[in-house]
Amino acid sequence: MKTHFIAIGGSAMHNLAIALKDKGYQVTGSDDAIFEPSRTRLENKGILPAETGWFPEKITADIDAVILGMHAHQDNPELARAKELGLKIYSYPEFLYEQSKDKTRVVIAGSHGKTTITSMILHVLNFHQKDVDFMVGAQLEGFDCMVKLTQDNDFMVLEGDEYLSSPIDLRSKFLLYQPNIALLSGIAWDHINVFKTFDDYIEQFRKFVASITAGGVLVYNEEDAEVVKVVEEAENYFRKIPYRTPEYEIVNGKVHLKTEVGNVPLSVFGAHNLLNMEGARHICHTLGIMDEDFYEAIMSFKGASKRLEKVERTDNGILYKDFAHAPSKVKATVKAFGEQFNKDKKYGFLELHTYSSLNPVFLEQYDHAMDGLDEAVVFYSEDALKIKRMEPISPELIRDKFKNTDLKVFTHAEDLHAYWNTLDKTQGVYLMMSSGNFGGLDLTK
Template identity: 90%
Template structure:
């Protein structure tokens, strides 16, 4: 099969391209910008485009599939050529469904926790040498690629994202998967550039539940009132399995899960991660993994990349980075950090740089998000606001919306870095929350 990727350099797209190459497909692609690690990984597989840019001549009638990434625009010249030739154009999730439509599809959805839960499930299955196809949104220890596609595996585990499928397919990605088994971890308004109201956002999850195949299974977080509303009002037929935060205790800085089989020591911390773990356990049960085997495997799970991930520093200071940027994720990460390091001075840094997080209306969602930290810092770039054509935001407005007048607010990367360099990282503990890089801050030094 011959496939071509329009915008092959994306974090999701390049992993799918590699998975198809490993499956034996002919793979080509184009992009106008490819960054690391995508560049090196594509190059190793021999599918890195020879030059950057869009080349309509690459679109030929012998292509079996054209896969369109979100980075491309509707007026992309390669897309126009594909339409002109009448070729089949797939979005990323649409193509994943085509690859898995004859398998049992397990889809993990939710505003937060879906990457960690998917990662936990895959870790347990890998530990017990249970081979499945998968797609996950983070690099995992012991896995070469974030996507695996085979001809023979019976199951496919998919992280289900509610964001748009492609520039020409405005459906939420997870609506294309039609799960046999699903999990919903939580609902908290996000992506307000696309979903203008909270109800519009919630509607995507209603549709997701409605897309579960007849007689399927939904594992859901019964502690989230919005999730419960969606489940209770669903009209289609499926089996409902609720889950909640399990009992645990922290002893000498180590989290121990309280189970019928005794205490289970864990390598992750935070109530939200234990809630994620419980959801993963129920999914694994549906896949034939007994609780005893689940606990044996989960003890060695160290977390998904950039999810409360410990950074090894040259000075041996205690620093964790987290992908948290949406309000619900920030609150969960801060709460976990404060609980884990009760007796330490806690520093928290948050970078606001997504469209939603820089919207004055959405900033209301961050109220008290940094409470519990002895030193709390928020950074956003005034240049980023200009690039996004958004109105300026004052530091005073940030303090007001966070309901925290003790916040340190930086709008210039150089000033942030200067402050960072005044801190002795061997004293206290540090939590760095961003889907960016704090204007190029090196967290290892």
Template identity: 90%
Template sequence: MKTHFIAIGGSAMHNLAIALKDKGYQVTGSDDAIFEPSKSRLEKKGILPEEMGWFPEKITPDIDAVILGMHAHQDNPELARAKELGLKIYSYPEFLYEQSKNKTRVVIAGSHGKTTITSMILHVLNFHQKDVDFMVGAQLEGFDCMVKLTQDNDFMVLEGDEYLSSPIDLRSKFLLYQPNIALMSGIAWDHINVFKTFDDYIEQFRKFVASITAGGVLVYNEEDPEVVKVVENAENYFRKIPYKTPEYEINNGKVYLKTEMGDVPLSVFGAHNLLNLEGARHICQQLGIMDEDFYEAIMSFKGASKRLEKVEREDKGILYKDFAHAPSKVKAAVKAFAEQFKNDKKYGFLELHTYSSLNPAFLEQYDHAMDGLEEAIVFYSEDALKIKRMDPISPEFIKEKFRNENLRVFTNAEDLHAYWNTLDKTDGVYLMMSSGNFGGLDLTK
């Protein structure tokens, strides 16, 4: 099968391209910019475009599938050529469905926790050498590629994202998967540049539940009232399995899960991660993994990339980085950090740089998000606001919306870096929350 990727360099797209190459497909692609690690990984597989840019001549009548990434625009010249030739154009999730429509599809959805839960499930399955197809949005220890597609595997585990499928397909990605087994971890308004109201956002999850196949299974977080409402109001037939935060305790900085089989030591911390773990356990039950086997495997799970991930520093200072940027994720990460390091001075840094997080109307959602930290710092770039053509935001406005008078606010990367350099990283513990890089800050030094 001959496939062509428009915007092959994306974190999800390049993994799919590699998976198809490994499956024996003929793979080509284009992009206007490709960064690491995508660049090296594509080059290693021999599918890195020779030249950056869009080349309509690459689109030929013998292509079986054109896969369109979100990075491309509606007026992309390669897309126009594909339409002209009448080629089949797939969004990323649409193509994944085509690859898995004869398998049992397990879809993990939710505003927060979906990457970690999917990673936990895959870690447990890998530990017990149970082979499945999968797609997950973060790098996971023990896996070379975060997409796997085979002819023979019976199951496919998919991280289900509520964001748009492609520039020409404005459905939420997870609506294309039609799960046989699903999980919903929580609902907290996000992506307000696309979903203008909270009800618009919740509607995507209503549709997701409605897309579960007849007689399927939904594992859901019974501690989230929005999730419970969506589940209770669903009209289609499926089996409902609720879950909640399990009992645990912290002894000498180590988290222990309380189970009928005794205390299980864990390498992750935070009530939200224990909640994620419980959801993963219920999904693994559906895949034939007994609780005893689940606990044996989960002890060695160290977390998904950038999800409360410990950074090894030259000075041995204690620093964790987290992908958290949406309000619910920030609050969960800060709460977990405060509980885990209650006797230490806690520094928390948050970078705001998504459209949602820089929207004045949305900033209300960060109310008290940084409470529990002795030092709370927010960074956003005034230049980024100009690039996004957004109105200026004052540091005072940020402090007001966070309801934190002691909040330090930086709007210039150089000033932030200068402050960072004044801190003794061996004094206290540090939590760095961003889907960016704090203007190029090196967290290892």
């Protein structure tokens, strides 16, 4: 099969391109910018474009599938050529469905926790040498590529994202998967650049639940009121399995899960991670993994990339980085950090980086998000606001929305870095929350 990727350099797109190359497909692609690690990984597979840019002449009549990434625009010249030739154009999730439509599809969805839960499931299955196809949004220990596609596997585990499928397909990605088994971890308004109201956002999850195949299974977080409401309103037939935070205790700084088979020591911490773990346990059970086997495997799970991930520093300071940027994620991460390091001085840094997090209306959601930290810092770039064509935001507004008068606010990277350099990283513990990089801050030293 001959495939061409428009915007091959994306974090998701390049993983799919590699998976198809490994499957024996002929793969080509284009992009106007390709960064690391995508560049090296594509180069190692022999599918890195010779030069950046868009080249309509690459689109030929013998291409079986054109896969369109969100980074491309509707007026992309390669897209125009593909339409002109009448080629089959797929979004990323649409193509994944085509690859898995004859398999049992397990889709993990929710505003938060979906990457971690998917990672936990894959870790357990890998530990017990249960081979499945998969797609997950973070780098995992023991996995070379974040997409795996085979001819023979019976199951495919998919991280289900509610964001748009492609520039020409404005459906939420997870609506294309038609799950046989699904999980819904939580609902908290996000992506307000696309979903202008909370009800519009919730509607995507209503549609997701409605897309579960007849007689399927839904594992859901019964501690989330919005999730419960969506599940109770559903009119289609499926089996419902609720889950909640399991009992645990912290002994000598290590979390122990209280289970019927005894206390299970874990390598991760935080009530939200244990809630995620309980959801993963139920999904693994539907896939034939008994509880004892689940606990045996989950003890060695160290977390998904950038999800409360410990950073090795040259000075042995204790520092964790987390992808948290949405309000619900920030609150859960700060709470977990405070519980784990309750006797230490806690420094927390948050970078407001996304369109939603920089929207004055959405900022209301961050009220008290940094409470529990001894030193709380928020950074956002005034230049980023200009690039996004957004109105200026004052530090005073940030403190007001966070309901924290002691909050330190920086709007220029050099000022943030200067403050960072005044801190002795061997004193106290540090939590760095961002989907960016704090203006190029080196967290290792």
